[in-house]
Amino acid sequence: MxxxxxxxxxxxxxxxxxxxxxxxxxxxxxxxxxxxxxxxxxxxxxxxxxxxxxxxxxxxxxxxxxxxxxxxxxxxxxxxxxxxxxxxxxxxxxxxxxxxxxxxxxxxxxxxxxxxxxxxxxxxxxxxxxxxxxxxxxxxxxxxxxxxxxxATSIMDSHTDVPAVSFDHKTFYAVKWVDSNVISTMPQSAAFKAPEFTKVDDTCFIEIEGEYRKGQIIDKGTRTECDNLSKLSVQPGINDYLSTFQVCLDLLKNKLPISSRFLLPIINPLNDAVRRLELERTEAQVAIQDPTADTQISQDNDVVQCQPKLTDAKHWTIDDVCRWVQSLKQIGKDYSNSFRANGIDGSFLLTYVDDEVLKELDVSAVHRKLIMKEIKELKSNRYSLSTKSGFYGEFEGDFTPFLHATKLSSASTTFSNVSACVLTKKEHSTIVSRIYNWLGTLPTCYRVEKLEFIFNSGIYRNFLGQIEIVESRQKKPEFQATLDKENVCKQRKQVLQRLETLCHQVSHNRRLRIARMWHGCRRSVLPHLLSDGFAALSMLDDGWYGKAIYFTSSAKYATRYFREDNGCLVMCYVLLLNPFPVVSDDAPPDVPPEKFRFYGRGNYKNYQCHYIPVSPVGGKNTMDYRPPPTGDIDDAEYDELAVFQEAHILPQIVIYCNTDD
Missing domain, CATH: 2.30.42.10 (PDZ domain)
Structure with a gap:
C-alpha cells in the first residue's frame, strides 16, 4: 500500500x-x-x-x-x-x-x-x-x-542429479528434428531428459554423433515401431541427389547453343519430373502415424490441408500465410486478419517481415519474437528443401526482388534493359510503408511524386556474383583492415561502428555486410544509370573523398544532388568489403577540398570503399560538408559512402520528387 x-x-x-x-x-x-x-x-x-x-x-x-x-x-x-x-x-x-x-x-x-x-x-x-x-x-x-x-532426474529444485537414472535398452524414441522434417530412431539413453518424465510430444536435446540437437519425441516403443516412422521421413542424402540433378539440368538448359534448342522438349519434362518427385517426397512426410490412433493421417484429411506446404513458402498466397499464422498454436492469439489486411503473401513474409513490420501489424512484443523465430525456422527448412538447387535460390534478403516477374513491365519505363512497377499504397501498402520509413523526412520544398520498383536482370546477376566473391575475399589476409597503422585509430574504429549499425538494418542470409544507401541525381541521368549502371558517374568529377560513386544513408542529404526542381532518389544496396573510415585529419576544416587526402584519387590501399561521417561547414545552404573537426562522430549529422566498384551496387527503388504545390 x-x-x-x-x-x-x-x-x-x-x-x-x-x-x-x-x-x-x-x-x-x-x-x-x-x-x-x-x-x-x-x-x-x-x-x-x-x-x-x-x-x-x-x-x-x-x-x-x-x-x-x-x-x-x-x-x-x-x-x-x-x-x-x-x-x-x-x-x-x-x-x-x-x-x-x-x-x-x-x-x-x-x-x-x-x-x-x-x-x-x-x-x-x-x-x-x-x-x-x-x-x-x-x-x-x-x-x-x-x-x-x-x-533433472528428480522434481526437486535442489539435488536435481539424484537418483541415478536407469535406461530401458529396449525402448526407443522416434524423434522429429526441429530444424528439418527428418525422423530418426534414437535410443532412450540419447535423450537429455529422464525417462520417467519424458512423454510423447516433449521437446528435448538429443545426443547424436557427439553433437546435441533439439528434437520432438513423436512416439516411443520398440526399434521396429520407431523405424517404421523413420522410413516415412526424408532419407539422408536424397536432397543432395535431387539438388545435384536439378543443377545439372539447369546448366544443360542454360548452356545449350541456339542450334541445339530442339533438346528443350526433352529437358523440360525432366525438370518437371524432379519437381514432382520433390513435392511427392515432401507430402509423404505428412503421412506420419498418429501415436494416439490406429489410422494414419491422410493427405485428404482437413487437418493436413490447412497446413500450407513448407517447400512452397515463397509462393504462398495470402490465404496460405494466414493459415500458417493460425497454425502457430504457441502464440495463443490469431493475427491472421492483420496479415490479410496488409496483403502479406509468402514472398513478402520470407523477405521483408521483421520486428518493425510485425509492430505495424499490432503484434505484441513477446509474440513478435515467437513469430520471428518461426519465420527463421521456415526459412531454414525452405533453404534446405526447395531452393538450394538453383543459383538464385541461394540468396534471400531485402535486396532480392519482392515482386513476381508477372507484376513487372518493361513498357512502364523508358529505360532499356529494365523492368519496373509503380508502387501504390492501394496495391502495395506494406512495402510502401516500409519505403517511407527508410526515406525519413525530406526537405519541406520537396514532395514525393511516385515510387517505382526497378529490376535490371544483368545488374542483379552481377550483384549476386559479387556477393560470393566478397564473401570469399573478406577471409583473405590481403583484404583485412590495417587501421592500427593509421593515426587516430580509435576515432576511425568509431566511424566503422556507425557503418556497422547501418548494415544491421538490412536483412539477408549471407555472410557479409550490405548497406541500404541513397543516391540523388537529376532525372536526365536516370536512364543511363538504370540501364547501364553507375560506371560513368565516377568520371563526372574528381570527388572530395575519392574518385568514386557517392551514396549516403540519408535521403534528405541525397536531395542536395538533384541540382534541379524535379530530381530522383535511387535506393540501392551496396556490398561492403573492407571500408576505410575517413576522419577530420584526412579532410581538415581549414584547407580547400583540393588539399584533402583522397581528393580525386582511387580507393586507398586494399580498401574497397571510403566511409565519411560529415557535418556542414558554413551557412545553412552550404554544400561544404566535412568530417566533424571535434573528432566526435556523434557530431556528424550525415554521412557519405564513396564506392569504387560498380558491380557492388544494386539499384532497387526510384523515388521521383518535385517541388509542385
Whole structure:
C-alpha cells in the first residue's frame, strides 16, 4: 500500500522496477579482461514448475539482464549447466534479449517453461570488453564454450542429479528434428531428459554423433515401431541427389547453343519430373502415424490441408500465410486478419517481415519474437528443401526482388534493359510503408511524386556474383583492415561502428555486410544509370573523398544532388568489403577540398570503399560538408559512402520528387 492508502498502478510499478536501482550490480566483481568467457548452457527440467536455481535481474542504467545463483541450491540445474553468478544473458532459447526490458524478458521466460532452457551467457568482464570495443555477440563466435546439456532426474529444485537414472535398452524414441522434417530412431539413453518424465510430444536435446540437437519425441516403443516412422521421413542424402540433378539440368538448359534448342522438349519434362518427385517426397512426410490412433493421417484429411506446404513458402498466397499464422498454436492469439489486411503473401513474409513490420501489424512484443523465430525456422527448412538447387535460390534478403516477374513491365519505363512497377499504397501498402520509413523526412520544398520498383536482370546477376566473391575475399589476409597503422585509430574504429549499425538494418542470409544507401541525381541521368549502371558517374568529377560513386544513408542529404526542381532518389544496396573510415585529419576544416587526402584519387590501399561521417561547414545552404573537426562522430549529422566498384551496387527503388504545390 502507498502512503495515500491506495495501490500504485501496474504501469507505475513497472516503471519503478525498471528505472530505480536499489542496489547496482556487485561492485566487487573483477572486470579485468583476459580472454573470452562465453558459454552456451542447456538445462532440461523434469516438470515445467521446477526451478533451475537462478534469480533473474535487470540493470536499467546499462540495460542488461544477468543471473544471480540461488546459493542454497548446490546441485541445481544452473550450477550443473555451468552458469556463474552475475553472468550477462545474451540469448535465451535462440532469441537475443539484449534490448529487452525486464518485463519483455519475463514474459518470454514464462511462455517456454515446458521447453529446454538454453542460454548464451558471458562473464561481466567479457561483456564490458565487447561493449567497449563495439563487438557483437552471435552464435558463430569461435570462443563459445558449448557445454554438455544437463537434465533433472528428480522434481526437486535442489539435488536435481539424484537418483541415478536407469535406461530401458529396449525402448526407443522416434524423434522429429526441429530444424528439418527428418525422423530418426534414437535410443532412450540419447535423450537429455529422464525417462520417467519424458512423454510423447516433449521437446528435448538429443545426443547424436557427439553433437546435441533439439528434437520432438513423436512416439516411443520398440526399434521396429520407431523405424517404421523413420522410413516415412526424408532419407539422408536424397536432397543432395535431387539438388545435384536439378543443377545439372539447369546448366544443360542454360548452356545449350541456339542450334541445339530442339533438346528443350526433352529437358523440360525432366525438370518437371524432379519437381514432382520433390513435392511427392515432401507430402509423404505428412503421412506420419498418429501415436494416439490406429489410422494414419491422410493427405485428404482437413487437418493436413490447412497446413500450407513448407517447400512452397515463397509462393504462398495470402490465404496460405494466414493459415500458417493460425497454425502457430504457441502464440495463443490469431493475427491472421492483420496479415490479410496488409496483403502479406509468402514472398513478402520470407523477405521483408521483421520486428518493425510485425509492430505495424499490432503484434505484441513477446509474440513478435515467437513469430520471428518461426519465420527463421521456415526459412531454414525452405533453404534446405526447395531452393538450394538453383543459383538464385541461394540468396534471400531485402535486396532480392519482392515482386513476381508477372507484376513487372518493361513498357512502364523508358529505360532499356529494365523492368519496373509503380508502387501504390492501394496495391502495395506494406512495402510502401516500409519505403517511407527508410526515406525519413525530406526537405519541406520537396514532395514525393511516385515510387517505382526497378529490376535490371544483368545488374542483379552481377550483384549476386559479387556477393560470393566478397564473401570469399573478406577471409583473405590481403583484404583485412590495417587501421592500427593509421593515426587516430580509435576515432576511425568509431566511424566503422556507425557503418556497422547501418548494415544491421538490412536483412539477408549471407555472410557479409550490405548497406541500404541513397543516391540523388537529376532525372536526365536516370536512364543511363538504370540501364547501364553507375560506371560513368565516377568520371563526372574528381570527388572530395575519392574518385568514386557517392551514396549516403540519408535521403534528405541525397536531395542536395538533384541540382534541379524535379530530381530522383535511387535506393540501392551496396556490398561492403573492407571500408576505410575517413576522419577530420584526412579532410581538415581549414584547407580547400583540393588539399584533402583522397581528393580525386582511387580507393586507398586494399580498401574497397571510403566511409565519411560529415557535418556542414558554413551557412545553412552550404554544400561544404566535412568530417566533424571535434573528432566526435556523434557530431556528424550525415554521412557519405564513396564506392569504387560498380558491380557492388544494386539499384532497387526510384523515388521521383518535385517541388509542385
Amino acid at each position: 502507498s502512503s495515500l492508502g491506495v495501490d500504485p498502478s501496474e504501469e507505475l510499478q513497472k516503471w519503478v522496477e525498471e528505472h530505480y536501482v536499489s542496489s547496482a550490480v556487485d561492485e566487487n566483481i573483477n572486470l579485468t579482461y583476459t580472454n573470452d568467457d562465453i558459454r552456451l548452457c542447456t538445462m532440461q527440467r523434469a516438470i515445467p514448475q521446477q526451478k533451475i536455481g537462478v534469480q533473474f535481474h535487470y540493470f536499467p542504467p546499462e540495460r542488461f539482464h544477468y543471473f544471480k545463483l540461488t546459493e542454497d541450491l548446490a546441485s541445481s540445474l544452473a550450477h550443473r549447466a555451468g552458469l556463474k553468478p552475475y553472468d550477462r544473458i545474451i540469448f535465451y532459447n535462440g532469441i537475443n534479449v539484449e534490448s529487452d526490458t525486464k518485463y519483455q524478458f519475463s514474459e518470454l521466460f514464462k511462455t517456454s517453461r515446458n521447453l529446454p532452457v538454453q542460454v548464451l551467457v558471458c562473464s561481466p568482464a567479457t561483456y564490458e570488453h565487447y561493449k567497449a570495443n563495439n563487438k557483437r555477440f552471435h552464435y558463430d563466435l569461435p570462443t563459445i564454450q558449448r557445454l554438455k546439456p544437463v537434465y
